[in-house]
Amino acid sequence: MIVRKIERLLLYLFLSIFVVILVGPFIWLVSSSFKESKDIFDTTFSLLPRHEDGSLYLTVDNYKNALEYLNFGLLFFNTMIVAVINTVANIFFNSLAGYSFARLNFKGRDTIFKLVLTSMMVPGTVLLVPNMIIINKLGLYDHLGALVFPFLLSVYNIFLMRQHFLGLPKSLEESALIDGANWFTIFRKIAMPLAKPIIVVLGLFTFMWNYNNFLWPLVVITSSKNHTLALGLGAILTSGGGSAERYPIMIAASVIVALPLIIIFFIFQKQIMKGINVGAEKG
Numbered sequence: 001m002i003v004r005k006i007e008r009l010l011l012y013l014f015l016s017i018f019v020v021i022l023v024g025p026f027i028w029l030v031s032s033s034f035k036e037s038k039d040i041f042d043t044t045f046s047l048l049p050r051h052e053d054g055s056l057y058l059t060v061d062n063y064k065n066a067l068e069y070l071n072f073g074l075l076f077f078n079t080m081i082v083a084v085i086n087t088v089a090n091i092f093f094n095s096l097a098g099y100s101f102a103r104l105n106f107k108g109r110d111t112i113f114k115l116v117l118t119s120m121m122v123p124g125t126v127l128l129v130p131n132m133i134i135i136n137k138l139g140l141y142d143h144l145g146a147l148v149f150p151f152l153l154s155v156y157n158i159f160l161m162r163q164h165f166l167g168l169p170k171s172l173e174e175s176a177l178i179d180g181a182n183w184f185t186i187f188r189k190i191a192m193p194l195a196k197p198i199i200v201v202l203g204l205f206t207f208m209w210n211y212n213n214f215l216w217p218l219v220v221i222t223s224s225k226n227h228t229l230a231l232g233l234g235a236i237l238t239s240g241g242g243s244a245e246r247y248p249i250m251i252a253a254s255v256i257v258a259l260p261l262i263i264i265f266f267i268f269q270k271q272i273m274k275g276i277n278v279g280a281e282k283g
Contacts, residue, residue, distance in 0.1 A: 026258075033252040034058045037245050062252035070232045070253055071224075076260075079228040082147045083210040089152040090206045091199055097153070098161025099187050103173065113162070120155050128219060135220055146220040147228070151210065157202055164198045165191060200271040208261060229257045 028047065032040050035049040036059060049057050066072075101113045131150050132141075140146040168191060176186045192199070214230040221227060227235070236253050239246070265272070 029251055030255055033062055033248065033255045034060070035062075035248060037248050040247055040251070059248075062248040063256065065249045066236070066253035066256055069236050069249060070229070070256065071227075072229075072232075072256065074225065075227055075229045075232045078144060078226060079211060079230075082144060082228060083207050085148050086151045086210045087203050087207045089148075090154055090157055091203050093153050094157035094202070095161045095192060095195065095199065096187065097158045098163075099165050099191055101158070101162045102165035103191075104183065116155055117159060120159075125215075128216070131216075132219055141220055142222045142226060144226055147210075147213070147217055150216070154206065157206065160198065160202060161195070164195055168194055197271060197274045200268055200274075204264065204268060204272060207264070211261060233257050 031047050031049065039046070039049060049059070051057055101109060135141055135146045135149065138145075138149070140149060172190050172194075173186050176190060181189075212230055213228070214234060217228050217231050218234070221231060233250075233253050236246070236250050
């Protein structure tokens with residue numbers, strides 16, 4: 001009994017340290033977003049904003065300035081357009097491809113799937129130049145379409161969905177085929193509803209990746225009217241890199257950009273945990 005209590009105490013201690021390491025920087029980020037620049041660089045550490053006399057204060061000017069610098073309305077709209085289109089497309093096309101590789105028997109299926117998986121071994125940075133040339137040939141350079149077209153499919157998501165569909169009972173499909181349903185009907189009315197937990201996880205991760213994508217937009221987007229939030233935040237960091245007065249604005253902008261993803265996580269928290277548990281059980 002004593003050994004078990006000690007083990008639990010050590011587990012809680014480890015988890016507490018782990019939480020502080022992961023969440024601590026974000027707590028400091030939020031706290032510093034309400035501080036003046038002189039207090040951010042103060043050698044005396046204080047998590048809460050304090051005047052020299054020790055009294056607490058909060059300033060929202062950093063957020064007002066950050067929203068102006070970011071042009072938040074336009075950049076948020078651009079980011080959501082790109083992230084939502086890519087997420088919906090990935091859910092449909094990757095699920096359809098994964099189901100085809102898992103359930104349909106056609107000539108060369110396994111060979112094609114192995115070739116598809118091989119592309120995962122190619123670093124994304126290697127494809128920057130070829131993709132940029134293709135986008136330029138299609139007339140999508142400096143257009144939001146350049147942020148959508150190359151990411152409509154994901155090899156990893158195809159693999160993830162295939163593995164999930166392989167675990168579904170074949171009896172459901174056989175019964176549907178006997179009743180006269182075609183494969184697309186089975187995919188739409190049987191396979192997709194059963195895959196809802198893993199689809200939520202796939203959709204959230206795809207949305208997060210497109211929301212945070214910085215390198216590719218930096219390469220193919222030049223005009224500010226087509227900037228995303230990641231590019232807008234990068235522009236603030238670059239323009240204010242040498243000015244201490246800009247640091248509170250940069251920190252507030254970072255909180256603003258991170259906030260939508262945090263809200264989405266809490267909304268879909270139960271579905272995410274369920275999807276992860278389903279994946280762990282199948283693994």
